[in-house]
Each structure stands twice: as C-alpha cells, then as structure tokens.
Amino acid sequence: MSNVHKSFYDETHTVFGHHKNKILQWIFSIDHKxxxxxxxxxxxxxxxxxxxxxxxxxxxxxSPGQDFIDPDTxxxxxxxxxxxxxxxxxxPGIPAVLGNFLLPLQLGARDVSFPKINLLSxxxxxxxxLLAVTSLFIGDGFADTGWTFYAPYSIKTDTNVIWALSAAFILGFASILTGINFVVTIHRLRAPGMGFFKMPLFVWSLYATSWIQILATPVVGISLIMVILERTFGIGIFDPTKGGDPVLLEHMFWIYSHPAVYLMILPAFGIASEIxxxxxxxxxxGYHAIAISSAxxxxxxxxxxxxxxxxxGExxxxxxxxxxxxxxxxxxxxVxxxxxxxTMYKASIDFKTPMLWTVGTFITFIIGGLTGxxxxxxxxxxxLHDTYFVVAHFHYAILGGVVFLMFAGMHYWFPKITGKMYNEKHAARAFYTIFIGFNLLWFPMFIAGMLGMPRRYFDYLPEFxxxxxxATIGSWVFALGLIYMFYTLYRGWRYGELAGPNPWNATTLEWQIPSPxxxxxxxxxxxxxxMPYEYKNGEPVRHLDLSVKEDKPHE
Amino acid sequence: MSNASSTEPEIVYDKQGNPHEVIDFNNDYEGAKLGFWLFIFTEIMIFGAMFLVFGFYLFQFSPDFIAASEGLNRVLGGTNTFILLLSALSMGLSLVKLRNGKIDESKKFIWITIILATIFLTIKYFEWSHEIHIGIYPGSPTLDALSDGTKLFFGLYFTMTGLHGLHIIIGIGVMFWVLALINSGKITSTNFVVLENTALYWDLVHLVWVFVFPLFYLIY
Amino acid sequence: MNTNSNQESHPINASVYYNVFFLLIGLTVLTLLQPVIINLDLGSTLIVQLGIAFTKAFFIVAYYMHIKSSSPLFKKLIYTTVVLWFVLYGLMAIDTYYRYTPNDLFNN
Incomplete structure (x- = not known):
C-alpha cells in the first residue's frame, strides 16, 4: 500500500529548478522535510x-590552579x-528541526506557507x-564577554565582539523568519475542519514559540546593532563615559533573552504533550488547559x-x-x-525510550523549575546571583528540560524521519547513562553554588x-552517554528494521502517512x-491511510 | 512554481458531504499579507525599542535634549515630513490604479514615489552633512566636549534617522523590483499582493517618521 | 471557511486616499504650528505632539494600511502588539522613575 510513491529522500523541489548534483539538491531544497x-x-x-x-x-x-588553558582562553x-x-x-533547535519537519505533517498541509523563506532562513x-566560526581564527579570537555581551566590557574588549554580535543578529533574523513562517502556516494551512482547539499540542507550543520569536527577537537585534555602532562610531548609548547607561542594555538584552528561554522550553513541552x-x-x-497554558x-x-x-542596579x-x-x-x-x-494516572504506561526520556525530564525539569x-x-x-547555583538551575531547566525532551522527540519521530527503528535496548541504556551523568554533573553545582562558588571563574578555592x-567525572559519563546515544541512532538509521507508518500506534496525522x-x-x-489524541481501550480510534497513491500522481 | 499542475483548488468533503477548499500555499493572498504584517510587527519592535531608549534618556537629560533639539533644522525636517506624506499617497494610489487595471498609471505613481524618496534622502544628506560640517557626529571632538545629554541626543539622532534612511533606501530598491515584476507581468490587477505589501512597507516607513519627527525636532 | 482567492477585493478607491491625505496634512501643519502658537513645557509638549502623532498613526494604519477593511484577525494582532508595547514601556518607566530615588521602596 505505502511506499509506492518515492519518499522525500528520493525526490525534491529546489528553488532553482532541477539539479543533477545530490548536494545541490539538498542545500537548495525548498521541501520542509x-x-x-x-x-x-x-x-x-x-x-x-x-x-x-x-x-x-x-x-x-x-583541580584548582591553572592546568592546561590560560584564563583568557x-x-x-x-x-x-x-x-x-x-x-x-x-x-533554532526544536522549532527548526522537529518543528519544520512536523508542523505541516501534523496540520495536514503540503508544506509551510513560505517554503523559499524557509530555505532562506x-x-x-x-x-x-560562519561568522561566529570565522571570528575564532582572526584577530584576537572569539569574544570573551560571555554570551550576554554586557556593556561596558563588550565595548572595551579587544576580541572580535562585532563578529559575534553580527552572527547573533543574523541568527536572530533567521529565527524571526522561521517564526513568521510558522504563524502564517498555522493560521492558514490547517487541514479543513481543524480548528485551533483541534490542533496537536506540539503545534500549539510552536505557535506560542513563534510569537515570541517574532515579537522579542527584534528588540535584542537592535540592541546588538547599537553595541556594534557603539564600538564602531561611539554613539554613546551604552557607554557610561558618555552618559549612557549599561543597565539599559541589560534591560533590552533580557527583554529578548528571557522570553528566549520560554522559546526554548515551549516546543519541548509540546513534545512531551505528544509523547x-x-x-x-x-x-x-486537560487538552484545553495545556494549549492555553502555552500561550x-x-x-x-x-x-x-x-x-x-x-x-x-534596577x-x-x-x-x-x-x-x-x-x-x-x-x-x-x-498546569x-x-x-x-x-494523563499517566492509571494508564498502563509503555516505557519505550521516548517515554523514558520524557519521564526522566519530568524529574530533572522539576528540579530545574523549582530552583528557578x-x-x-x-x-x-x-x-545566589552569579554562583554555580544559577548555572546548575539553568542547565537543569534547559539541558534537563529542553535538550532531554528534544532527544525524546528525536527518538519518538526517528521512525517517521528515517523509516527505520533503532535498537530499543541500547537506546534505553543510553538514556540511563546520560541521566546518571547529567545528575552527577550538575547536582554538585547546586551545592557548590550555595557554598559560594562564583560562575565563570577560571580557578577556585580548595574547599570547592x-x-x-x-562534576567533571559526571561530564565524562554524560559525554559517553551522548556518544552511545548517537551511535545507537546512527546504527538504527543504517541497519535498523523497517518501522512502518505507525510504530507507536499514535493518533496524530503524521503517523497516518508512510515513513519516511x-x-x-x-x-x-x-x-x-x-480531537488529536483519541484512544479507546488502548487503541487509536482512527486508522487512516493518507499516503500518495500511484494512480494519483501529485506532480 | 511546484504543484502547478493542479490549477483548480483541492476539495475535501466532510461527513455531511459539504465541500471544503484546501488552501494552496503557493497562492495564498491572505497568507502573504499576514506574513508581511508579522514582518511589520518585527519592524515595530525594532523602532519601538529605539523609542524606548530615546524616552529613557529624554527623562534623564531633559534640558540637554531640549537644547539639542533646538539646534536641528526644522525647515528641512518639516519639508521631509511633507515629502513622505506625499509619497505615501502616491504609493497608495499606485495600488488603487493597479487594482483598477490601469497598469501604466500605477507604474507612474511608483516612479513618483521613488523620486520623492530620493528627494527625502537628498535633504537628509544635506542635513547630516551640515551637522558633520560643524563637527557634530558620534565620537567627534566637538561633540565629546559637550554635555552627556547632548552626546546621547546626537548619538540617538544619527542612529534613528540613519536606520530610517536605511529603510528608505531598501524601500527604493524594492520599488524597482516591483516595477520589474510589473513589466514582466508577474504583478497584475488580480495578483497584486507584492505591490500591496510594498505599500504596507512604505506606510510603515512613513509611520516611523511620524514619531521620529516630533520627538527629535519639536520637543524644545 | 476561508476562501482562497485573490479577487476578494474590499472596495477601496482613490477618494479615501485623498481624504486621509488632506487630514494628515492638516495634522502635520498642527504639529509644526504647535511651538509657534503656544509655548509649553516638556511634558505638555510631549503629550500634544505624541497625541497628534498617534492620531496620524491611527489614520495611516486604518486607511492607508487597510486595517479598517481587513479581517478581525489583523485587528486583534495589532491590538496585541500595541498593548504589549504599553506594558513594556510601563515596566521600563517604573524602573526609570524609581531608579534615581535612593532606597526607593523602603525609605524612612
């Protein structure tokens, strides 16, 4: 029945017409997948x-003291x-990868609203x-201001701050374009009959995310531009020697960068709501409650x-x-x-790898959220400001929340994206390795932070x-777990068994079409x-076959 | 471009057999307009953030700002305000003409808009060069000798009018592109969304000036 | 349901543009004349000037940018953005106002 028509790996649309070259077919493709x-x-x-x-x-x-890199490095x-x-x-993580892949599939659309702008972003x-990477190798090397670019240091240091700022500005622009694309897609390209409260929750979370991208990113964009102008022309807006106020830059930076953490976590929550x-x-x-809580x-x-x-000093x-x-x-x-x-209460939960990652995230994110x-x-x-406590909080929330759920989503949609299945046993083991390594890496930092260990310090007192x-030992376990996980996924992609259209018995539209x-x-x-999640007696209510049939060629 | 084989809309039937049209993403007027409005929102956020900075310093350095504002050339600024007003009108009229099928008149109005925009930039050029001539530009020795508020006022003045000028330059470029599209028949009286979005962009540029002008030139 | 046609043209004609244009000209003249007619302090000047500017902005958005005749979605989006800016400005204004008052909250 399925796979009569070729998958998107075999054919594509490109922006300039046809290419013989495989690489050009990829980098100029306007297919969202x-x-x-x-x-x-x-x-x-x-x-x-x-x-x-x-x-x-x-x-x-x-160990304390300088071991093998110097403080500036x-x-x-x-x-x-x-x-x-x-x-x-x-x-870009979840929206650009899983969002791009899944948004049209979950909405029942053929592509996003502006495929060419998608490629442009x-x-x-x-x-x-490229700008960020280039600045590593020229002049005084990469910016040393921290990713926050606080003035007045960022207007004084000799390193390549302008490069890093321009890179961040351009990346912000790419993110805005993705956001615009998604909002328009969600407003315009829902399958007929699908009202806003019949959309899958991942789409809801992408909708909220996209609005943050559209309305918050420009503010940081212009403040980064002003820092660039400050460094090149000395306009004085953030320079205290000219009456400027560095705290204003912090305001404008965080007007974007705090919503940005919700921009990261919201699509991750959407993944959890799918899994x-x-x-x-x-x-x-509580479908409605989850949807509205995203907004x-x-x-x-x-x-x-x-x-x-x-x-x-506010x-x-x-x-x-x-x-x-x-x-x-x-x-x-x-909520x-x-x-x-x-939802999990009194369910017979099937602890496959995506669910393991999700439940693991519930633990780590609750720690991250409550320390917040x-x-x-x-x-x-x-x-606690500027101590390891904040560092640990941030990583529990972002690494233990966003990245873990991103991995959950990657395992969940892996069969849809590749058409193959990874080895369940190894994938679960990789999860446990990462989970242990993660906690060993970050939990000690909470304690160190409470005892007063400042962040971003190159050296520390012996009592820490x-x-x-x-933490360092934990980082090794964590890294090994990552390698294990990616290797398992790689083996699944190369040698895994065929997964079939709907290996998890899921209900949303992307599972009603062939994989890939x-x-x-x-x-x-x-x-x-x-509604998107309709189960009865443990089975999906609907089984649809929406694949492209041979007798109905679509172009 | 792709999917062009299906020119007639795709129809889906619900359980009662009512037809529902599937929106074709390659030919979606409302979608294109919505997308451009979202882009306008990002522009509003950019300029809004700049006004935020302006307001922040206006309250801290009110006397300096008032004094510095007095030094700007209100005649040139006022002339520019009227020029932008006229250009917004001619841009709007070109859209009306296009939709009524009067392609040539529409093109004529776009040309008028381009000319008005160029005049705006020329006047801006004379304003700036006058200020630079008397030694007022960011980082100049003359300016650095003045008070903090004055430095900030001119820092903001050059940044904001510069950013606005950049938008005008981009707008001129877009208008030439639109003219090319009209000439090659890609914009017609029924497929006008590109011109409509360009007009929206031009109105945005005008809108920003509506706020920039009184805040810089008329607060004394 | 949504329809997907390019022809859904709400009637706009040139006369609307001319009317709004003359209105805007009038408001601009008012803007320029304000300093000549009455000399106000900074606060009042700002209120008058920004009041005129917002009036102009309203007409531009409503008529030149066709929001008056667009679907409710566009209107809602614009309200949202405007409200968002007022909240942001409000929060920043609170900070600016209290920042230069030492011990602002707990002074005794």
Missing part, C-alpha cells in the same frame, strides 16, 4: 563543538560554549554560524526579564514587580505538569574541589473534525 534535516546536521555538528568546549572547561576545573571558551549552545543549537543561519498520551494510550488530560507562558514570560538584573520597586511576575510563570507550567501526570523559584525571590537571589571533581513521508506529504488531505 529536507530543510529540517539540513538544520539537524548543522545543529548537531555545533552541538558537538560546544559540548567539547564544555568538556575542556570542566577538565580545566578538575577560558573566558573565550565559555563565551563560545554559550553563543553556540544558545544561538546555534537551542533556539537556513542560509541565514549558515551565514551567522505522554501516545505511550499512555489515553486521551491527554500564557509565552505572554507572562515576556514580562519577567528583570529577574536577571536584581543585582545590576530599582527596588521593579524588582518586586518582576519577582511577583516570575512566580506567576510557575502557574501555567505547573502542564499536572496534566501530564493526570528559589532564585526568583529577590532576597535569596542577591546571595570535591564538587568540581564530581513522501514529497507531497499527503495523498488526500483529511477532513479533521476530531
């Missing part, structure tokens, strides 16, 4: 670089780690990445940026306001967690040694007048 894979490979290449930088830093911190290393992880990996992403009902074989509990997180998350600046009044608003963000997040747990409330209270934060040693999908996605577009 291919663009998603383009992002995937580049992103994980950079992920590997950033993980290596982090390993180098941990190794340096294994260390500063550049953590900046590089931050810039790559934030701008090149996490922010990948090219911009590549340009930004939990599938492996619990139950309709999700609420995006909305409230926009107004809490000031909690990054409690010690930067006024007492605004600290209290931001603190209160920050506590409020926990409410919609809690999501209770809904997932209520600790640092959200002004008084405590004055003490035990925590640094534990065919170029036009759907043979016929269904009329969707039902």
């Amino acid at each position: 291919r663009i998603a894979l383009l992002y995937l490979f580049v992103m994980f290449a950079f992920f590997a670089v950033a993980v290596s930088t982090a390993l180098v830093m941990r190794l340096e911190l294994f 260390y500063n550049q290393a953590f900046t590089l780690h931050g810039v790559i992880m934030i701008f090149l990996f996490i922010i 990948w090219w911009l992403y590549m340009l930004g990445a 939990v009902p599938t492996f619990c074989r139950k309709p999700i509990f 609420m997180i995006a909305g409230v998350g926009y107004l809490v940026w000031g909690h990054h600046m409690y010690t930067s 006024s007492e009044m605004i600290k209290l306001i931001f603190s209160a608003l920050t506590f409020f963000v926990a409410v919609p997040t809690g 999501k967690f209770f809904d997932w747990i209520a 409330l600790i640092v959200a209270s002004v008084g405590v934060d004055i003490y 040694e035990i925590w640094h040693k534990l 999908p065919q170029l036009p996605n759907f043979g016929e577009i269904p009329y969707v007048d039902y």
